[in-house]
Amino acid sequence: MRHGILFIIFLFCSQILLAQTHKIAFKTDYGTIKVVLYDFTPQHRDLMVKSIRDSIYQGALFNRIIENFVVQGGEHDIDIAKxxxxxPKGNKPRLAGEFDARAFHKIGALGQGRDDNPEKASFLNQIYFVVGKELSEEDLAKLEKQKGITFTAAQRSEYLKNGGLPRLDGDYTVFGEIYEGLEVIMAISRFKTSKDDFPLSPVRFSVSVIE
Structure with missing residues (x-):
């Protein structure tokens, strides 16, 4: 019975991916990462497509790498703050957060970075990939209590099977996921870094829309 339920969840998730309208490719010196953008987070999807057309992520850097956590790229927090x-006008452009139960911090998820603003609004030019870590039933139960949430069956199944970063759910917007090339981002996540999480050698990437 349990296997039947998991199979149904798998089919449901596969249909979600097939139904999306935009796919993009992150090209690096270490391989290509192909990502599907979710139609159920339309503002972040459209921001990414616009950013690609505006060449925001051409020759960009993965500039914050934390093993078992995230690989982050684009404009760095420090540069945004400066x-x-x-x-002089004190402008702080952000994009309102979009939260959907289907968009969660599984391994390979693509999210938008942000600062500690209370609205949970996203930076415009910073993204991250979830590397994550293994999780147990106890971990999920503790998080549900702390955050006052209940993980869906699909979320629970994915987190227990493959791991992720559920503690970020509902706080940072996830708007896509890797469907090919996960091994590339996992390899990058193990690169040596400084004490400030900067990779010791530049890790460049460019993003294009897959037609």
């Missing part, structure tokens, strides 16, 4: 502090 730029905004220097703006």
């Amino acid at each position: 730029r905004e502090a220097a703006d």
Whole structure:
């Protein structure tokens, strides 16, 4: 019975991926990562497509790498803070968060970075891939209590089988996931870094839309 339920969940998730309208490719010196963007987070999907057309992520850097956590790229927190502090009008452009139970922090999920703003709004030019770690039933139960949430059957199955970062759910927007090339981002997540999580050698990437 349990295997039957998991099979149904797998089929449901597969149909979700097939139904999405945009796919993109992150090209690195270490391989290509192919990502599907979720139609159920449309503002973040459209922001990414626009950013690609505006060449925001051409020759960008994965500039924050934490094994068992995330590989982050685009504009760094430090640079965003400096730029905004220097703006005479005090502008802090953000995109309102989009949260959907189907978009969660599984391994390979693509999310949008942010600061600690209470609205949970996203930076415009910073993304991250979830590397994550193994999880137990106890881990999920503790998080449900702490965050006042209940993980769905699909979330629970994925987290227990493959791991992830469920503690970020509901706080950071996930808007896509890797469907090919997960091994590339996992390899990058193990690169040596400085004490500030900068990779010791530049890790560049460019993003294009898959037509």
